[in-house]
Amino acid sequence: MSVEMEFDENAVEGKGRAKRLRAYIDGFGRNNIFETTDIAYYQGDHGLYLLKNGSENDKALYKELTDIIADRQKRIKKRK
Numbered sequence: 001m002s003v004e005m006e007f008d009e010n011a012v013e014g015k016g017r018a019k020r021l022r023a024y025i026d027g028f029g030r031n032n033i034f035e036t037t038d039i040a041y042y043q044g045d046h047g048l049y050l051l052k053n054g055s056e057n058d059k060a061l062y063k064e065l066t067d068i069i070a071d072r073q074k075r076i077k078k079r080k
Contacts, residue, residue: 002037003028007046011061012054018061025065034068041069 005024010017028034051062 002039004040004042006042008047009050010044011047012050013057014055018057021061021065025061025068033071035075036037039072 004029004055007024008020009015011021012018028039033039033045048062051058052063053059054062
């Protein structure tokens with residue numbers, strides 16, 4: 001395993017830990033991790049579900065992360 005992005009239901013805005021998920025996304029972007037490294041994702045029991053159905057900021061964070069993951073999958077398929 002190369003790197004892991006880990007978060008749980010506490011990543012939603014109301015729980016006060018959205019900054020940690022934001023730090024992962026920003027740090028991975030700054031260091032080209034999304035483009036160059038395999039990533040394992042751990043989202044706790046229902047972290048993505050709560051982000052998708054949370055506040056507008058939660059939804060924006062959900063969309064940003066899922067767009068990144070979808071784009072990575074498209075790039076991987078093109079390489080094959």
